[in-house]
Amino acid sequence: MxxxxxxxxxxxxxxxxxxxxxxxxxxALLITPNFLQDEWCMYMMHQALxxxxxxxxIIPLRQNLSHTQYPQELKFYYYIDLSFNSDRGYSxxxxxxxxxxxxxxxxxxxxxxxxxxSGKGLTPTLLGEARTYYICTTEDLIVGNERGKRITSCxx
Amino acid sequence: MxxxxxxxxxxxxxxxxxxxxxxxxxxALLITPNFLQDEWCMYMMHQALxxxxxxxxIIPLRQNLSHTQYPQELKFYYYIDLSFNSDRGYSxxxxxxxxxxxxxxxxxxxxxxxxxxSGKGLTPTLLGEARTYYICTTEDLIVGNERGKRITSCxx
Numbered sequence: 001m002x003x004x005x006x007x008x009x010x011x012x013x014x015x016x017x018x019x020x021x022x023x024x025x026x027x028a029l030l031i032t033p034n035f036l037q038d039e040w041c042m043y044m045m046h047q048a049l050x051x052x053x054x055x056x057x058i059i060p061l062r063q064n065l066s067h068t069q070y071p072q073e074l075k076f077y078y079y080i081d082l083s084f085n086s087d088r089g090y091s092x093x094x095x096x097x098x099x100x101x102x103x104x105x106x107x108x109x110x111x112x113x114x115x116x117x118s119g120k121g122l123t124p125t126l127l128g129e130a131r132t133y134y135i136c137t138t139e140d141l142i143v144g145n146e147r148g149k150r151i152t153s154c155x156x
Numbered sequence: 157m158x159x160x161x162x163x164x165x166x167x168x169x170x171x172x173x174x175x176x177x178x179x180x181x182x183x184a185l186l187i188t189p190n191f192l193q194d195e196w197c198m199y200m201m202h203q204a205l206x207x208x209x210x211x212x213x214i215i216p217l218r219q220n221l222s223h224t225q226y227p228q229e230l231k232f233y234y235y236i237d238l239s240f241n242s243d244r245g246y247s248x249x250x251x252x253x254x255x256x257x258x259x260x261x262x263x264x265x266x267x268x269x270x271x272x273x274s275g276k277g278l279t280p281t282l283l284g285e286a287r288t289y290y291i292c293t294t295e296d297l298i299v300g301n302e303r304g305k306r307i308t309s310c311x312x
């Protein structure tokens with residue numbers, strides 16, 4: 001399992017992974033046959049589900065998987081299939097991230113206006129990088145590295 | 157979120173929930189204001205919809221909900237309202253379960269007869285307990301526990 005974030009050498013792996021997850025807006029899961037064989041990837045999938053199963057923060061990306069291989073736990077989420085037209089797939093990811101952040105910014109703004117007029121309620125991170133955590137195996141990261149970067153560098 | 161089934165301690169919650177769902181004939185959803193606030197209940201509602209949206213296996217039970225609170229995803233299913241005459245409501249659930257299983261037994265029997273004369277195609281579980289998965293919050297289960305048992309113990 002690999003990610004685009006810097007982990008802390010010496011830190012406990014599950015703790016580092018969970019903190020990275022909690023510090024991200026969205027979680028993009030690149031689900032491939034390798035992903036299904038990788039216990040840390042599966043661990044992260046379950047962590048993301050436990051964290052916020054109904055928040056629209058989970059983005060399943062499906063690649064080279066048959067219908068029966070796809071995890072039953074993610075069955076009802078819209079997924080993006082990268083198997084055929086991956087460029088189109090990556091555009092959809094960028095649009096999904098952008099849309100999520102626009103909605104989040106709007107709701108934060110409304111919340112801030114309702115709190116007071118000083119704007120203290122605004123979350124500064126929303127104006128910075130869109131923190132999308134890219135969960136995939138090392139093998140798949142080598143293949144999709146450039147594209148992984150494109151996902152995590154989307155900004156508003 | 158709570159159910160009438162034994163879950164496996166140490167198992168991943170989403171996996172356990174999905175397997176319990178797949179091992180049940182029917183899914184009774186006790187939809188209350190608590191249900192709508194519970195992410196696992198909503199997760200299970202979506203899993204049930206993804207599993208078999210048109211199979212007549214979903215039984216929405218509505219309790220203390222206004223028209224606008226009722227989930228739009230279940231809008232077109234016949235539901236049973238337990239808010240006023242709950243005894244009548246629970247009788248209707250038993251009848252629904254029984255009817256579903258009678259139809260299922262009939263179709264299995266026909267299928268078996270069409271296959272061969274040895275009766276190999278018959279599903280033995282149909283002759284046992286009607287496996288109805290009762291999806292509700294812990295709070296609502298405390299209130300409706302006895303009745304939950306009545307649903308799951310219906311047999312053919």
